[in-house]
Amino acid sequence: MKTFKIGGIHPAENKFSAHQKIQTAPLPKQAVVMLGQNLGAPAVAVVEKGAEVKVGTLIAKAGGFVSANVHSPVSGKVAKIDEVVDASGYKRPAIIIDVEGDEWESRIDRSEDLVKDISASKEDILAKIADAGLVGLGGATFPTHIKLSPPPGKKAEVLIINAVECEPYLTSDHQLMLEKSGEILVGIRILMKAIGVTRAIVGIENNKPDAIALMQKLAQNELGIEICPLKVQYPQGGEKQLIDATIGRQVPSGALPIEVGAVVQNVGTAFAVYEAVQKNKPLIERIITITGKSIEKPSNLLARIGTPLSELIDFCGGLPEDTGKVIGGGPMMGKALLNLEVPMTKGSSGLLIMPSLEAEREKMRNCIRCAKCVNVCCMGVEPYLLMSLVENEMWTEAEAAHIMDCVECGSCSFTCPAARPLLDYVRLGKNKVGAIIRSRK
């Protein structure tokens, strides 16, 4: 079975919420819509305090080239535009909407019917995706329309759909494939049309045999769409790892996937593309996995963006008493949340509740030079070396040791027997070295 060639680990999967039907989360009383929900520049508010909005009303416009529109996920009145404390404790601008009823914009087609015919032209598709404020739903939240417009001189040859879901615990993509496979395939065809390719590969890890079987059955009738089962291995969901696993090409250091003719999109994004293009529905809700060993009902929820995370946890049985940490995202790349009143954003793929015993980090000990971190590094760099270079502020040497290649998958920190915070230091080094590289230009 196919997988990527360098490094990788296999943490305990713990997919407690697998096969839980997608439930619709209740509407919040007040929705807090952050303006910076995508990678790049935050959006700029176009509504004012007191404005009446419906579900799908544009409330903030893209604030730069790498940026995405934001639409109201609820209907009601804009209470205020203010700074709110985000998941990391710093203040960020947000639009706060008091919810009244649930009235949708009339252009949005809310029926469940599968619309198979793609009538929109290539340009229309890109315009609709940009209008709908789509971003990569795997977690990186890079604006989709930019990823679909390769720079001049570069030609896409193949579309790769990321349905790997290699993060332990998370199951939202798996469940989405089981329930919305028809829509996803139409979404893939729209994406193929948008970038002008005739071949698409869907990479799925083989711990989801039912999803593989279902997608394979449906893809039989679709010309050019292949389903590629992959060996379970973290971080296969990384763009570069997935390209290596599916088509055997390696993205050169510092280059983008388009360099090897690939465009990678998340399976959730493919579904959102279907909704945006065929149903005129902007990105106002998404599937989020609420999970953990101690939570009463691990679930996959369809929740509106802007819903406070605490309300989602309450819906799944409330926060267990011995909770040590709540992590936004998966356990490998997610970030611990400072408070639960922060709202859901476009990038919220999961919420992991960890009991206090598991949440504690071990005390750091001395490096024993076992080179386990080197073995598991999926980018072929040397994490132990990078950490000491960063500790000693040797930025030139760190750059020469390819610190910027790190994809921050965290395999090194996970595997280190001395509990060294390797990734934390590498990330700090990437910040510094990145700033130095930018200042050179």
Added chain:
Amino acid sequence: MSDILITVLTLGLLGAVSAVVLYFVAQKFKVYEDPRIDDVEAVLPAANCGGCGFAGCRNFAEACVKAETLDGLLCPVGGNAVMTQVAAALGQEAVASDPKIAVVRCNGSCANRAHTNTYDGAQSCAIAVSLYSGETGCSFGCYGLGDCELSCQFDALYIDEKTKLPVIDEDKCTSCGACVKACPKMIIELRKKGPKSRRIYVSCANKDKGGVAKKACSVACIGCSKCQKVCAFEAISVENNLAYIDDTKCRLCRKCVAECPTAAIVELNFPPRKEKVEALAD
């Protein structure tokens, strides 16, 4: 016997030729270096801390020799004493400057600032700051993980066990500015040391609105501007809900210290105040 002779003669000849070549090469590529640079470097402290703004002591010595006056050039480690020696070596007038010292603009000890969460990640302020706003409700204050302590090569700064705040040793601090650069929250500032080490400063960096700041920390500056009003020398400015005392204008009258409702303004090394009754009698 002749073998040995040939060897000795060959090696001797090679040596002689090389010596001649090296002599001419050395003449051709000779670099003239002002001998005064060595003189100046000899009196510098050789800490190579970079506090002067140059790459090291030799670099600073070169700058001193090149400069027409010593105005603006200061070795913070050596202070005025060393600068006088430098001036003597160069036959110039010494320009006296006020000695400075590092101050920590945060007084949020564990007692003053309640913890709202626990951080168990990498023990580095720079990393913690990039992750989140810290263990307390104040996102501007000290994280107490000791990046400043690591950066200080004069052993003049340590993190207090109880308060988890940096403490500066007045006798050892050379105001080289390494800690100022190391602090990712920009809490540490170089200020005038003041006569008899007496100085007054706002020990807070919180720019939140008064209520929010006060809720997070009992000794936070709430930006009430009372100090600004009471100051007779226009030394205090309030910007973004945070007061700042300009040390070039401050005359150390201590009126602001008494006025501050949250005790965010700190006075150091002053004799104890006279009782109010006595002050009235005067």
